[in-house]
Amino acid sequence: MLKIKLLSFLNKTISKIFIWLYIIFIVGFFVLSTRMHRNYFYLFLLIPFFLSTDISCIKKIKYSKIFLVTSFFCIYMFITLLWANGVSLEYSYESIRKGFLVVIFLVLTMVFFQNNWNLVPRFFRYTCFLAGVFSCITMALFYDTNQLSERITGIGTLDNPIMAGNSYALVALIAFFYFLVKKEVELRDKIKYSLVVVAAVMFVVLSQSRGPLLALAVTLICCAVVFTPKYLSWILVGFILPLMTVYFSGLVNFTSLITRADSYRISIWQQSWDIFLQQPFFGYGFGGARPEIFIAESLPASHSHNLFLATMLDGGVVALVLIVALLAISIFWSIRYFRETGDVTLLALMMFAVLGNLTDGKTPIASPNHQWLYFWLPIGLVGAYELRHRLVRQPEIAVCKAPPIQEPT
Incomplete structure (x- = not known):
């Protein structure tokens, strides 16, 4: 009995440690260089995973x-x-x-x-918050040394406006659908996640990448209209507000987004x-x-x-x-x-x-x-x-083990 409890405790401890290693890897896209990120993947994700996971569990993936x-x-x-x-x-x-x-x-x-499906909320929560913080830091650093009209790029592996736009759009979708529109999420937490959505969407807009922006808009509107229509008003907070902020601040020349046509x-x-x-x-x-x-x-x-x-x-x-x-x-x-x-x-x-x-x-x-x-x-x-x-x-x-x-x- 003691052995079973000890093994259960060790498994839970390893899982809690590993989820943090996984969060750091995912958030590392926003801050780490490609080489550092790749080395982290090998040393701090692959090795702990294969050392701590029962081979029988891995085989079941077939x-x-x-x-x-x-x-x-x-x-x-x-x-x-x-x-x-x-x-x-x-x-x-x-x-x-x-x-x-x-x-x-x-x-x-x-x-x-x-x-460890019960760890998905923790993974989403910290990924959203950390990516939201890094989006604000990146925007501040970028426009401190570049003209306001330039297309923003990310740091770390996201050194391309389109890559960065797609990545921050993903964060906006997680914050919006997993947290912001759910009834069980408290109002103060909704406010926090709405700020994450605003920061992430603003980054997408400032990247001036129409592909990620259009994909984000279509996904938000379609999923909200079809599956969560009563929460459609949250789109005004999460999507329209950043657009209006960027437009009236003059950070993006929206006319140029149109005159660039289809970019070949x-x-x-x-x-x-x-x-x-x-x-x-x-x-x-x-x-x-x-x-x-x-x-x-x-x-x-x-x-x-x-x-x-x-x-x-x-x-x-x-x-x-x-x-x-x-x-x-x-x-x-x-x-x-x-x-x-x-x-x-x-x-x-x-x-x-x-x-x-x-x-x-x-x-x-x-x-x-x-x-x-x-x-x-x-x-x-x-x-x-x-x-x-x-x-x-x-x-x-x-x-x-795979409970419902x-x-x-």
């Missing part, structure tokens, strides 16, 4: 369709390196390493939260589609040589600026089918989570994961660092719910 489809997608993309022209061994190694990191991050997220996106997408049609079934191989895409006459584009087109160019129709299947399964389980708990957060995050990658997405394992935050994290959380759901309803495979999902008050 029952998750989200994990299986992700694995098939990564394996297929690795295979496409065989027919990718102009790809060096060093690039092939780096591509395979990134793909494995995505799979490991997914395993880590799914297994940990499947076993339509031309880039058309060229990407035409190039895809030349080799539609299996693509050009992951990172393989292909006809160049041009923004202007002599200015090449770095990528297709669309997750689906980029995936199609790398892996053809086969890769497209796999990534669509992954997103469809994830959205299905996020809807199921909403029906079971009444919480629309995971569905909103999945909706944003799709919309946010329509205007600037790459193949999701080509540059996974920032996509871990606003693409793979939502998929990992939904996958954790899917795995819990399967383990609860199939006791013959439930080696890991209930939203904590």
